[in-house]
Amino acid sequence: MFEGWMFLVTEIWVLLVLAGLLxxxxxxxxxxxxxxxxxxNPEDAAVAGKTxxxxxxxxxxxxxxxxxxxxxxxxxxxxxxxxxxGPKIEAQCHRLGIYSYAQIAAWTAEDIAHIDAQLRGFxxxxxxxxxxxxxxxxxxxxxxxxx
Numbered sequence: 749m750f751e752g753w754m755f756l757v758t759e760i761w762v763l764l765v766l767a768g769l770l771x772x773x774x775x776x777x778x779x780x781x782x783x784x785x786x787x788x789n790p791e792d793a794a795v796a797g798k799t800x801x802x803x804x805x806x807x808x809x810x811x812x813x814x815x816x817x818x819x820x821x822x823x824x825x826x827x828x829x830x831x832x833x834g835p836k837i838e839a840q841c842h843r844l845g846i847y848s849y850a851q852i853a854a855w856t857a858e859d860i861a862h863i864d865a866q867l868r869g870f871x872x873x874x875x876x877x878x879x880x881x882x883x884x885x886x887x888x889x890x891x892x893x894x895x
Contacts, residue, residue, distance in 0.1 A: 825849045829886055832877030837870055849890065852883035 824847035827838045844866055846852065855863070855874075863874045874880075 830879050830882045832873050832879065837867060837873065840867055849883040849887045852879050853887055855880050
C-alpha cells in the first residue's frame with residue numbers, strides 16, 4: 749500500500765523549495781531590492797543631498813493678552829458669588845488675571861467679547877449672565893465704589 753511513498757514526499761519537498769525560490773525571485777523583482785542608491789525621480793535626487801537645518805526651540809505660549817483695565821487688586825474677591833460663575837469658570841478667570849469685582853464691573857462691550865472668547869467651554873457666558881451688573885451690585889454690597 750505504501751510502495752513508492754518516499755518518492756512522493758521527496759517530490760513534494762522539491763516542489764515546495766522551487767515555489768519558495770520562485771516567490772523570492774518575484775518579490776526581488778517587484779519590490780526592487782537591487783535599487784539601493786537610485787533616486788525614484790530627479791526631484792528626489794535634488795532633495796536627497798540636502799540636510800535640514802536644526803529646529804529652534806519655540807517659546808511656550810503664555811497667557812493671552814488682556815485688555816486694558818485688568819490690574820490685580822491686593823485681595824481677590826469670591827467670583828463664584830456672581831451668577832453663572834462656578835469653580836471651573838473662576839479658575840479660568842484667575843488664569844486670565846481676573847480676581848475682583850472691580851475688574852468685572854469696569855468691563856466694556858469689547859472686554860466682554862474678549863472674555864467670552866477666552867472662556868473655553870463656556871463661551872458667551874459673561875454676556876448671557878450679565879456679569880458686569882452683578883459685579884457692580886456686589887461692589888455696592890461690599891462697600892466699594894466703582895472707579
